Each structure stands twice: as structure tokens, then as C-alpha cells.
Amino acid sequence: MKRIAYYAAVLGIVCTHLVHAQSVDNLKKHISYLASDKLEGRGTGTEGGKTAAAYLEKQFKKIGLKPYGDKGSYLQEFPAKKGLPPNVSYVQATNVVGFLDNGSDKTIVIGAHYDHLGKGDQGSSLEANSAGLIHNGADDNASGTAGLIELAKFYAKNKIKEKHNFLFIGFSGEELGLIGSKYYADNATIDLKSVNCMINMDMIGRYRDDKGLTIGGWGTSSFWGKNMPQLALNQGVKYNVDSAGVGPSDHTSFYLKNLPVLFFFTGAHQEYHKPSDDANLINYEGELKVLELAKGIIEKIDESPKLDFIQVANNPHAGNARSSFKVTMGIIPDYAFDKGGVKVDGVTKGRPAEKAGLQTGDVILKLGDNTTNDVQEYMKALGKFEKGQTIDAEIKRGAEKIILKITF
Template structure:
């Protein structure tokens, strides 16, 4: 079957074949991905009609699972504004997160999320195919696979006849491809108290598992619980894995880590179809994704056996590590990739690094580094390559309508 060209009638037939079950079934995973990555949704570009159709589909499954609508105003949808540049012209559109809550009357809540937006028909930025415009980028792996996981876990935990020791908040984020916009908006406008969030699980590209290589699990360093529990559970599920200690990266768990929440990020790796029109449903390894979902289910079960709080620990920043490997110096910040203004906005400052020692703060906009004006992230990266360890420079930042000069020593 050519999943990309499913007609509305066939889509409805596929939906009707998905039944509620206490088990996680690869056939159900495949059916969700086929629907979300069909040509009729035109690549789910942020704020497009195709993305709205995807949001409706996700909300329908949340409703069928008996979840409480937690987007705000009694709806599953949490809308937020996004500026999209088309042919150099900015356009204000409305994007929406899809949010559902499973209330177990517990003190803590586990957030399980994935982004559902993708690159649309190639007009939004990010395609790796040069002649991308007007070509549908279905994003089966990126990230219909993660959304299918969110839907299936919502279905599982609502139907498993077990009252876990955590509540669950299931979220499909919009605007991830434009700079983690949906997750950033959510953590700043959370529809549940952020202090009640015990941890966040993020699935982004979990549909291409290579059994020999396994899954990469990010956020390993954000809680000591992960190293004590996950290895045995992975072995039980015959799932090889590699770890990444960092709590930040180019996906939505970063927004929660920056709020000092333990995170886990599941990722089966980049492939030749990444951000291209060829990322289609027939290439998904649904049985491999089922193993990842079962690992998450088993982890929740183990966490429920103790009343201990899931401890947050500060993990390293891959941006800082990358800067050290590519340049002689690093500033020690996490850039705000969604910032469209002039300069480089700081999304987070790493402790005990040059920026922190100089007094730089989250929200500062870097406009000058030494003799180099900073108009965007590319200017920032170029300027870093000009400095040596031990060198001191003046860095100008715009903070709260005021220009400040900071002395940075690398």
C-alpha cells in the first residue's frame, strides 16, 4: 500500500481498525503514522491546514482515551502565535499544542511529549533538498513516529486497569521545527503547576530503529535514577541503547530541562531521508518503536514502586562541548534558535563558564563580541573562532531596554 496517497475513506478505515488494547501493537503504531504522514496532511507545516488536521486527529484520540482536555478553556488545544517568513515577508499565524491529562490523583505528573509539526511543502525553513518548494515533506519518522508513541502510551495508560503513582500529561507540540516554540510556550504558560512535573519523556524520531545500533537515550545525566533502572529494563526488552548525558538538544525536552526537570529523550538516529520529501511511512520500523514504548511503560512501573522523588541533576551542554571541539574557546550559553530579531538571544547560561562569570543572564541579546558585530547566530559562531584561551574581550548585550558591556575571559 502506498501510505502517502491514502484517501480520506481509507484513512477512516485505518482509524476504525485501531482498537483499545492493554498491549502496544506495531500495527496500531503503523496506522497512526500512515495517517499523520499521508500526503493529504501536506507535511504538517506549522500553522497550516494540514497541521490543524493532525491536531484534530491527536485530540480525537486523546478524547477516545478518556483524557481530560488541558489545553485551556476546556479544550485540548493550547494556541500560540508564530511569525513565519515566506519569501522574505513575515506572517503571523496561530499554532497549537495538543494537551491531554490522565488524573490519577497523584502529587507528581509525568509529561510524555513529541512534536507533530514538520516542514510542510518545503516553504518553511529546514528542508535538506535544494529544490524543496512545493514538495510535501511527510515527516513519517520526524515526527509522526513520536506522536504515534504519545497516542499509544495515552491509550495504554488509560486502559491498563492500573492506577499509577503518577498523573500523566500527554502533549503534542507545534513549532518544534521553528525552534522548540510549542514546548517553550507550554513551560511558560503551563496548564498544570510546573512544580508538579516530576519528569518529561520526549520522543523525536523513534521510527527507524536499527536493532544492531539500538536507540539513543538523551538526558541520562539529568537524574541518577536513569542509570539505576534503564539498563536492566532495556535488556528485558532486548533493546540495545547508547546514552547522551546532556539535558539539552534540538528537541522539546530542552524546554523542560531548562526549568530544572529530569528528562529522557528517545531517538533512533538521523538517516538519509531526514528533512527530505522521502521520509515516508513505508520505511518505519514499527516493531522497533514498540520496544521503545514498552521500555517507557516498564520504567514508569519501576518508578511507581518507590515513593522517592525523581531527583534532578544538572547535566552538561552539548553546545559547550561542540564549541570546545570546533573552536579554541566557548562562551557557555545555549542560544535561542527561535529568536528572529537582530543579535543572538541567550536561552540559558551554563554555570561556571565564561558567560556566567561575566554576569551574562538568560534573555540577554548579544550584539557585539569584541570587534565583531553580532547580527545572528552565524556571526556569533564566526566570532568564536577568532579568540584564544585566556583572552579577554568586551561583549555587549541588550538587557531590559538597556545596553550593557560585559568583560568576558575565555
Template sequence: MNYRFFALFLLLSTPLFAQEPSASRITRHIEKLASDQMKGRGTGSRENAKAAAYIARHFRKYGLKPLGEDGFYQPFMAKVRRVVVPDSLRKAANVIGFLDNGAEHTIVIGAHYDHLGLGDQGSSLDANPRGQIHNGADDNASGVAGLLELAQYYTKNSVKEPYNFLFMAFGAEELGLLGSRHFLNHPTLPLDRMNFMVCMDMIGRYNPERGIGIGGYGTADAWPTVFKDVTAGVKFFTDRAGNGGSDNAAFYAKKIPVLFFHTGGHPDYHKPGDDPEKIDAKAEEEILKLEIKLINNAMKLPKMTFTAVQ
């Protein structure tokens, strides 16, 4: 064997393989974001800011252009509606990175990075939530891991796509979609340049009997063409509705087509037991590969036309 040739082949081919979604990287992201040291990433907490910095650091590493109002950050104030502690106003931020392919229109990919902290901001379903770390491994460290993997994939694939990409990690979703609504009311990219939005919220607890649900199928006439003949390493099903679930609802309200990926509820939802060791990273890897197929199919088509779901 010509070992020099083999070594050269490995050197040249590694970036092609490295860009693919990876269960091991997914696991590392989730273990970081949903560790006990991050104390549940409650809005306004030091740990929530650390999570935002972790995302911004990766956006910078991938070569994304900052498209916030302060570098990668778009700061805003979030109000805790279900007040459990006196501080009802808290600092929050969206983290926004732009992949500029010189195209007229842009695909938005988003996930929220906040969770319930120490059970003191409301929404916990635990009987005695206060003081307990709500790690939020599935909700929504799994979605952020997916966001980072897709950002890496599209920045490292050496292909100039026919659409730009806007990667966004939303703050304060658990307080009522506050981050996505703030962005849409104060956009750093014109809304009419957005083709569609992909939202990932809770994609880490795959149930092979249920499959991965994909909402928003009815929000554009083009979605059936995008999905035609698509196969995946996981079972999936579609739902027409686009106005529920997570930050996708805010984009739907602005008449932007959406897809919403969700592996379904479980007994640890909004409880302290939503921990990293319960994540199925291999299944999430397959979900992200499915998303890439759908996004790539969508990029073969003109800008989508929004349709309201009756």
C-alpha cells in the same frame, strides 16, 4: 474443548493485549500523519490543524481530560524566524490531555507534531526545498505515534498508577521549541507538580548497530536506579545531557528531569525523503515497551530531584 469458555477467555483477555504498543497501530498513525495529503504539517497550515485534530480525537477516545485553554488545545502564535515567505506569524497550538489518577505529582510524555510543510518555513536541508512535501515520517510522526500508544497504554491498563500523566503534542517545535516553551511559560498544570518529562523525537529509524539513544540520564540522581537491570528487544545506550535535541531541552531549562528518546540521524533528515515506508514500526514497538518498563520503574520511586548536567 469448551468453546464457550475459550470465547469468554478471549473476551476478558483482549483488553490486556490490546493496550500493548502495536507495530500495526504505529504504522497507521504514521501513514496518516505523514501522508502526502498532510503536506508536511507546516506550522499554520490547514494540514497542521488536521494533525492536531487527529491527536485530540484520539485523546478524547482514550478518555483523557482536556487540559488546554480551549478544550484539548492551547493556542499560541508562532513566528517563523527564517522567513522564506511573507507570513512570518502563524497560528499554532499544543494538544494536551490529562490522565488524573488523583496523585500529587504528574509524569509528562511529549512529542512534537509539526514538520517543515512544503519547504517554505526554513530548516530544510534539501538543495531546492520550496514546493516539495516534507512528510516528516520519522520527524516527528514517529514520536506522535509513540505518544498516542503510551496514552492508550496508560488509560487502558485498568491500573490506577501512583502518578498522573500529562500527554502533550507540541506545535512549532521546528521553529525553535516554541510550543513547549509556550506551555512552560503558560502552564495548565503547576510545574512543581511535574515529576519528569519523557520526549520522543525521531524514534522510527532504528539502526541495530547504533541502538536507541536515551538522553537525560544525568538530569536526576534516580535514573541509574530506574535503568538498573532493564533489558529490551532493542539495543539502547544512555547520554547524560538533557539540554539538547528537542522539547526536552525546554523542560530541562525549567529544572525538570527528562529522558529523550532518539534513533539518530539519517540522510533523509529534514528532506522530502523522510517517508512512512522507511519507518521500522516493529523496532518502535520495542522502543515503546522499553519506555513503559522505565516509566513503571520510575513510578516505584518518590518524586525525582533535578540535577544539572555539568
């Protein structure tokens, strides 16, 4: 009997190693393809971006997810504005949406954006003279897209019928200003009232034990703080928390619909938004750690009643987690708005905009002496101000123009 138990234990270890190795191989396969020169940086509306969408669609179909885009397909198309004045163009962009139906009245949304900067022509490359250079975006965000595919495969094939349905979404237009996730949240193909929470993966491929994982959305539900610490401890994952529900990625669009969100992010690095963000720099073992942590918290969600939602107040970095500005206003701009000015899509409690009386739906026309005809001009203006400074902001509210005092 001891010999049988011994061989069973050895077999279990061997099987575990084989599954682990297969998971690493799968991540390598997805990321190597998505971040290859063939896809030319997966720019929104480009041929490379369309090829990436087709790859994601093929994976969802192979896994057996139901098509949950528009008109019975996996695809949800929407218009997107790209480029900087005077070289602004409009393109057709595509979200890729698949549904795992477990017959539940509750759904967990899991998302990741698959677009990147193309050939550096979208205005956010951090490489000097980068026009024409392919930005492969292995970490940003082929890593999250690969994780999305592997989680979809896991829940579709694990022979366990969870108490939640799962909606898997590959977003486009994130690099242009969260356009794809905003479009989906405003034009959802499921009833958002059935959504228990949204989990977003953006740049999860550079985990380091000394630096750890950043978990955003921590303050949007008490559930995260009650359950995540022990899970992370058990799995040996070091982490930092960001309470904000808004930030520079697609969970923001769901938080603004009053849904609890969770955001996994392994941090910025020297290759961020540069052509050098390549697949050979991905920590595949580290990404598996992040995915196992995601599975762990999903298991806890599945065992629990509906999550509470908390509107997070007074986060000084809300909406600007990757910016280097000295000041923030605490607004979410509507990046798709193109009728002159910057339309406010959300206002963070306790921040300068909210304290000054700015409201969702307002249009910012001017900050101090700086006109803000679009988001790019707004960002340039914001970079000129200092902490403690008070400025006049010209605002259009409905048909009326008003002046508000903004103190940073």
C-alpha cells in the same frame, strides 16, 4: 492437568502475538496518516498542521483523556514566527494537551512534537531546491506522535491505577525552535511543581540493533542511571547516553524549569529533514521496543519516591546535538524573541557562554564582526568560528550594553 497447562500456555502466546500485531498496526495507521501527502508536511500554522492537531485531539478524546489545554479544550494556542528574512510571517500554532487523572499529587509529562517542515518553507530543509516539496516527516516526528497516542491509550485502558497522573502533550512549533514546548512550560495548565519528570519522544522510528537508541537527559537525575541499564538489558535494547538536559527537542523547555527529563531518539539518517522521510522506511518493530522501554522506566518511576533533579554541567554538545558547527556557545536561544538580537533563554554550565559571564535574559547583538539580529544570523555567525578562537560579543543586559570575551 498437563494438557490444560499446555493449552493455557499456547493461548497466552497467541494473545501476546495478537496484542503485538495490533500495536504494530496502530503505529502504522497513525504514522501513515500523519505522514501522508494530505497533511502536506504538517507545517506550523498550515492547514496540514491544523489537520494533524485535529487528529491528535480526536485520539485523545477517543482514549478518554481530560481536555487540558485552554478554556476547557484540548488545544492551547500561541503565536509563532516562521520563515526566513525577508519572508517572515506570524501564524497561530497549537499544542494539544490531554490529562489522565489518577488522583495523585504527582504527574509524569509525556510529550512529542507533531509539526514538521511543511513544503520546505521553514528554513531547515536539507534538500537542495526543496521549496514546494512536501516533507512528510514520518520519523520526524510522526513516529513520536504515534508513540504518544499509543502510550496514552495504554495507560488509560490498562485497568491499573498508577500512582502518578499523566499529562500527554503534542507540541507544535518544535521545528521553528521549540516554540510550543517553551510556550507550554511558561504557560502550563498544571502546576509544574507537581511534575516528577518529563519524557520526550522525537524520531523514534528508525531503531537499528547495530546502532541502538540514544537516551538523552541521562544526567538530569541519578534515577536514570540506576534503573535504565537493567531495563534495557532485559528488553534487549542497545543504547547510548547523552547526559545533557538541553538539546534540539522539547525536553529542553522542561529541563530549564528544573525538571528531570528523558529523551528517546533513534538517530539521524539520510532522510532527515528531506522530502524522502516517508512511512515505508519506519521500523515499526523497533519503535515498539522503544515504547516498551518507556513503559518499563515509567513503571520504575511509579514505584519510587520523587526523582532528584541534577543540573548538568559541561556537555560540549548541549543544545547542538544535530548541528555540524565546529564550536558551540552553550546557550538556549529564545526563538520567539523578535525585538532585535538573540535573547538567551538558558546557559549551560561549563561552556564558553557561561565562562564568559553570559546570563539568562541577556541579548546577543554581535559576535565578532557579525551582527546577530535574529537566530538565523546568530547561527551563520557561529559557523565562522574555530575551536580555541576568542571573540568579542556585544551584549545587551537590561538597558546596558557590555562586551564579553568568548573563547570557544
